Amino acid sequence: MNLSMKMTLAALALGISATSMAAPNDWNQYRGVDHHYHQAPPPPKAPSKWSNSHYDQDRYTNFRKGDRLPYQYRDNRYYVSNxxxxxxxxxxxxxxxxxxxxxxxLVSSSNHRIYAVR
Incomplete structure (x- = not known):
């Protein structure tokens, strides 16, 4: 081998070993997430019981005796005449x-309170 090839290989080997030993403690505590700058996400909010949102229309509403009837069900189209x-x-x-x-x-006409659930 000629001298320039030996020098190149020696420099390459020295460079590789030097980079692996340069800063051994830099990444010791790294876990993949920088915990100092990120906070836990806020807890999810409970959906409103009387929400008129289009996203909540397929959600079952829990009606109980003594509760008030939501505004969305006070329309005449929800009344049972038969x-x-x-x-x-x-x-x-x-x-x-x-x-x-x-x-x-069974709802009161005056204050919209629920008196029976069937």
């Missing part, structure tokens, strides 16, 4: 039946 065909009892005076999310609700 309560006999649905095998429901006669609504008392001041009450009416509403069908919402596949359930029948």
């Amino acid at each position: 309560w006999r065909n649905s095998r429901l009892s006669v609504p008392p005076r001041g009450y009416h039946w509403v069908r919402a999310d596949g359930r029948y609700l």
